[in-house]
Ligand SMILES: Nc1ncnc2c1ncn2[C@@H]1O[C@H](COP(=O)(O)OP(=O)(O)OP(=O)(O)O)[C@@H](O)[C@H]1O
């Protein structure tokens with residue numbers, strides 16, 4: 001149990017920085033930000049906690065609480081993807097995770113998903129923002145059919161239409 | 164104290180439905196939705212609570228918890244504006260209240276603000292969505308000046324540019 | 327493995343039987359406020375075994391399609407006031423293909439008595455067997471780190487150190 | 499009345515003294531993630547007397563601009579490692595015009611000892627006097643129904659019946 005936990009912790013701790021960099025790098029900041037995990041008490045992580053730290057590019061270090069809404073969202077996604085890499089579930093379902101993101105960050109998240117999705121890593125992403133859903137391979141459009149008081153769906157394969 | 168409370172309750176209760184209709188009416192549903200307050204216990208509202216009910220246009224009645232994220236946001240704004248009408252504070256500051264709204268609802272909220280703002284009812288609205296901030300009279304743009312590690316602002320008067 | 331298609335019957339705002347999908351490696355779900363997007367995520371979560379409390383409902387029965395009017399001011403609770411008989415059962419089925427190409431059809435039904443029934447490829451199984459097969463596919467409902475419900479994403483980053491330990495422990 | 503302009507000095511991410519505004523009847527604040535939009539709302543809330551706990555800070559001192567590196571792994575807490583001396587004071591002033599045209603300049607300062615100082619048109623006043631004048635302008639910090647912080651809007655609609663009574667009571 002102890003070993004398993006340690007293996008998980010070290011695996012995630014190794015991966016988190018690169019994933020956060022992939023999500024935060026840009027032309028202006030090609031290196032991206034910095035993220036890492038630290039143990040509150042080195043002896044026995046079980047009894048204590050794991051602290052997560054994330055610093056957006058070129059920003060000084062602050063507590064997670066001081067980050068802005070959008071900065072927290074990006075840090076959260078990096079953590080989720082890092083945890084996933086240890087024990088990969090076959091798919092992710094994300095419900096409007098882009099709500100607090102500005103257009104630049106939406107594009108970064110969309111690109112990350114596009115680059116990392118595949119046969120064994122499927123993404124189902126609910127979004128209101130075109131700059132996100134236009135990058136998907138297919139769309140499930142949901143509308144309310146008023147006459148029968150029911151939700152209805154239709155599926156559109158975006159890969160048929162050239163960009 | 165009892166009288167004051169009753170006066171406030173009845174004033175807000177009278178206003179809420181029209182405000183909710185103004186925020187939810189559309190070409191398809193010109194009448195908009197329905198909203199009202201009810202007392203959990205008619206004898207003494209002090210000791211019990213006030214329940215808020217809102218029904219989007221052409222939807223059956225459900226508990227507030229069953230509404231979607233966007234539907235809850237619109238219901239919340241209607242309640243805030245109704246409460247405001249009893250004891251009007253001179254201004255509102257709203258921080259990304261449009262995060263869960265689809266473009267249609269963003270436009271409705273922007274129109275409502277535009278129609279109701281004035282010398283004694285000022286709105287300062289933080290938003291990431293162009294369909295909201297393009298309706299404002301002026302913009303305060305905030306950017307991070309990396310070289311001095313500080314937020315900086317600039318103001319743009321939109322009324323100078325014709326639509 | 328991957329999720330190919332979903333079939334819902336009388337689940338939340340989805341009336342009758344509907345097939346939803348196919349899902350690709352990156353599928354986006356779009357639509358106006360109140361259309362039923364989060365209800366679709368609830369359907370996926372439900373078929374994997376997530377409890378109703380996480381699906382914005384106090385009990386399983388509330389997950390069944392209900393088109394009629396409730397507590398309308400002045401109206402009675404008379405079930406007959408809807409134009410049709412309300413369904414008393416509902417189900418969600420997920421078509422899943424494993425890495426080696428095997429097709430698994432996970433199905434969870436809400437019975438008229440308000441309890442759950444689990445089936446895999448048409449055969450009724452216990453909840454433990456059902457969950458066991460999901461875990462073999464690395465679908466760990468206990469950890470739920472792959473389901474991010476509306477409004478929850480920021481909280482993942484600012485959770486307490488204690489909670490983060492628990493989250494990592496559940497997937498280890 | 500209405501809020502015309504804000505002046506901040508060393509408040510959160512705003513270094514040095516800056517004038518922000520003018521604000522019209524409908525002004526929108528825009529900018530990328532992490533630029534300082536919510537910090538501007540914190541500045542408005544701060545000058546009206548809202549406590550630091552509501553401004554994402556444990557104590558008033560954290561509201562003062564701090565450009566230096568804190569727990570950078572491996573680096574000491576040496577305050578000298580920043581390229582400049584860090585400010586120990588900061589303030590926010592709001593220029594407000596009443597319905598009958600009177601100009602009121604509300605100012606709240608964080609002193610180097612970490613406490614607040616309140617001024618109206620340059621004259622130091624007590625917190626009670628300060629708040630009294632705001633209430634005359636119908637700015638009721640206790641109720642705060644006119645300030646909606648990031649992420650809070652949905653909770654207004656789903657608050658408990660008890661909380662809604664409290665909210666209405668505070669404004670009556
Ligand atoms: N059992 C049920 N039967 C019928 N309709 C239901 C049931 N449960 C919920 N609903 C309806 O489903 C609607 C909400 O759907 P949902 O939360 O999926 O919307 P959404 O598309 O996610 O919207 P948003 O973009 O605002 O988040 C509500 O209007 C609610 O009344």
Ligand SMILES: Nc1ncnc2c1ncn2[C@@H]1O[C@H](COP(=O)(O)OP(=O)(O)OP(=O)(O)O)[C@@H](O)[C@H]1O
Nearest residue numbers: 068069070510511531532533534535536537563564
């Ligand atoms: N005392 C302080 N000194 C300097 N910078 C600070 C201070 N307190 C907070 N910050 C910084 O301010 C930034 C957050 O700003 P803010 O929350 O206003 O962003 P925002 O524009 O609202 O972004 P979003 O669109 O993501 O909500 C953080 O990066 C944080 O590090």
Ligand SMILES: [Mg+2]
Nearest residue numbers: 231232364476
């Ligand atoms: Mg939703």
Ligand SMILES: [Mg+2]
Nearest residue numbers: 068069536648
């Ligand atoms: Mg913000």
